[in-house]
Amino acid sequence: MQDLLGSLLYLLTSSPTAWTVSMLVLGLLIGSFLNVVIHRLPLMKEREWREQARDILGPDIYDPPRTEADKPQPYNLVVPRSACPKCGAQITALQNIPIISYLFLRGACANCKTRIPIRYPVVEFVTGVLSAAVAWKFGFTWYCGAALVLTWALVALTVIDLDRMLLLDDITLPLLWLGLLMSVVPTLPEFGLPVDAHSSILGAAAGYMSLWTVNKAYKLIAKQDGMGYGDFKLFAAFGAWFGWQKLLLIILMSAFTGAAVGIALMIFQGRDKRIPIPFGPFLAAAGWIALMWGDRLMSLYWHRAS
Structure with a gap:
């Protein structure tokens, strides 16, 4: 044996x-x-x-x-x-x-x-493919196990938010704490992950407070919330996992994709613009992309910007 x-x-x-x-x-x-x-x-x-x-x-x-x-x-x-x-x-x-x-x-x-x-086999298939991609990216390392946990949590959060407009604390808060705890573990040089504790703590605080501030400003103008508190916590979790440096990349990708989908729904399906669209799935997708190719995308951006 x-x-x-x-x-x-x-x-x-x-x-x-x-x-x-x-x-x-x-x-x-x-x-x-x-x-x-x-x-x-x-x-x-x-x-x-x-x-x-x-x-x-x-x-x-x-x-x-x-x-x-x-x-x-x-x-x-x-x-x-x-x-x-x-x-x-x-x-x-x-x-x-x-x-x-x-x-x-x-x-x-x-x-x-x-x-x-059909959603049941689709969730199974997507989870399998994403897990294989994470395994190929990180190899047989301890961080691969952490990245798999993050991936599985994001799949669950995405579908629940699409169904019920909820990002549950039972999933987002453990992700936040796991990201913070991993920041005290030595970084794997080949991936640059996990990030250092300084970047992780600042990232968690900046992730939560940035969306919280935007929502408060929106509420003063529109007299209603523009997003849920679950979005703040998920963004804070990404800050804890990837550091404050990748927050701008994540929010830009998620906001652009969310806006494009919202406009497409209004144009092609006549969706009422007053009907809210869950932001969690776009945020989750952007966070997973940052996990897999965040450094490459940021390097490409700064190379083109310069």
Whole structure:
């Protein structure tokens, strides 16, 4: 057994292709789990918020008292088991194989034939591809593991924000603290990451305060918020991960892309300009690009500027 593990470890460390393929497979599996997170975590938070409101306001004000039968059943990322939302048939392990199960089932529930949203295999596929790209970029290093965690978190944040206009603290705040903690670890010279503690702390503060200030100014003029506080926290997390130096690159990429998409939606779909568009997905995409090619993009920019 030890010989087998030793041979496997040697293969992963000596062959970039083997390492990349293994992270592709792992990414597909993680993508399947992220589908659970994307669906359940917002519902879990809504339950928590209702209970907190009930505790603060009192049952007579917030909602009628519950009987034992009315109390919600346990609901988290583990229980209950995944099931078809229409017929309630539980999803077996074989029906949970990323992408393959979707193709084998022809995109429908095995029991009632209700269509399975295409989003599920798309999330699995995207997570797998992004994981493989990160593995190829950073190789068999400890920072690759951190970059994978960041990538998976950004996938979940993107889809949740598209669905519910929420960037949950349960994901953004751990990313922020992880970025700050990594800044005390020695930098890998070949990548220039993680950044030093000085750049990380300034980046976290600048990331949060910059968007917070812009939003406050907008609110004074328009009498409403222009973005959510989750955007501030995600931007602060990027400042902690990449330092204050890359914040301008990230915000320019995200703002330009967001504006282009918003204009396209108004022109081609007649979308009302008063309907808000989630900014989190554009911010997440820009942050991931900064992770992968931030230094190269900044060097290109300064070269052309000079």
